[in-house]
Amino acid sequence: MPSHRHFMSSAPLRSGGLLALLLLATAGCTRQSSPGQSESSGGTLVTVSAQAEARQAPDMAMLSTGVVSLAPDANSAIRRNAEQMARVVASIEGAGIAAKDVQTSGVSLNPDYAYVANRPPRIKGYYASNTVNVTVRDIGRLGEILDALVATGANQINGPMFDIEDKDAVLDKAREKALAKARARADAYAKRLGLRVTRIVSIDETGGRGVPQPMLGRGAIVEQAAAADASAPIAPGENVLSVTLDVVYELEK
Template structure:
């Protein structure tokens, strides 16, 4: 008799538990998205950009030297490169902003028809990457590099060192766009925007996109120096937002 009662009690407890579980699963407003009865979820995508003049520039510069033998090419290249690095330092560029990017030594071949190539000399190359934090001096720095023996210059590439403030502006614009679009949906449906369910941000950390149309040539400190004109223009940072809004009465 005791065993029979225990089985009945266990069965009753199981039925009660299943009833509670079924009620919880069917109750409105308990979905994972947090929506309640009479609500609609809408996902709105918005993209926005912010622009700033760049405040740093990077360039690659170095020396390629030719000599009849490998030792002569390396020695000549080292002498020329020492003068180039000294010019970089004299321009006020910090050591942390100068980094060697490549050193190479390659034969220079002489080709004749129906004959194997013959080595007639060697090319030695040394290249450094330079970060310039005063763009107004960039033209003068380029002139100084050439004057001291640099025969390889690539760049400059302009960038924004502190991107956070620029991205915050783009983020604020994108969020305003998303809210306006959600309000438009709500108005057409005869409801209102209740709250934000989620925000997903994409992009925003890529390389800044230069805008050349509004570029202004950098003026050099000395009018007597005919330095190369530099046009930094503006850089653009953008990001996109996917925002889920809850709409309802």
């Protein structure tokens, strides 16, 4: 009997201890979603999002170029294509493009069908195609390089896509702007609540890589320049890189 009374009296204590642990765990898991505020053990947390952009002229361009050849039979198509493509690759090398910046992206051989009503398709020839991706690191010579490609037999050109080789310095400018925006918003929340910003709890960054920018109307420009025997006009403009920051600040009295 004594042991029974001891067991009954200790049960409420264990329940109270468990409740206390649950309350502590709940307080420790307090978290804030943007925008808003929540109480932590040290103060009020506020999460703000800020996006900023930075611009810079590109310093490199990517394009794809190649040759499509048509011949009555497959062997002739492949041979003709290889001869033409060899001249195109030679012109790329002659322009000073490093071997690491030239990569084959596709080789294909496809039949060319003749269609006649009420009859099955008939193969009348073969298309052979070979395409390479080229990175141009001196975009000031891009027009000259495009002209050389056309002159040596390239009949497929896609691009250029402009990009920035070293994005870190540009992204740092965007980060600085985004962080300033975030702090200004946190200060506005703090002022309205009669508090002050004491520290940054965490920073989460998204975005930041940017996408290479295409040059519009590229096909027409290359064709017109080739017809006029003039260098293709190139307008690289500026690339835009953006960063979004989710910053958690702590506010106190």
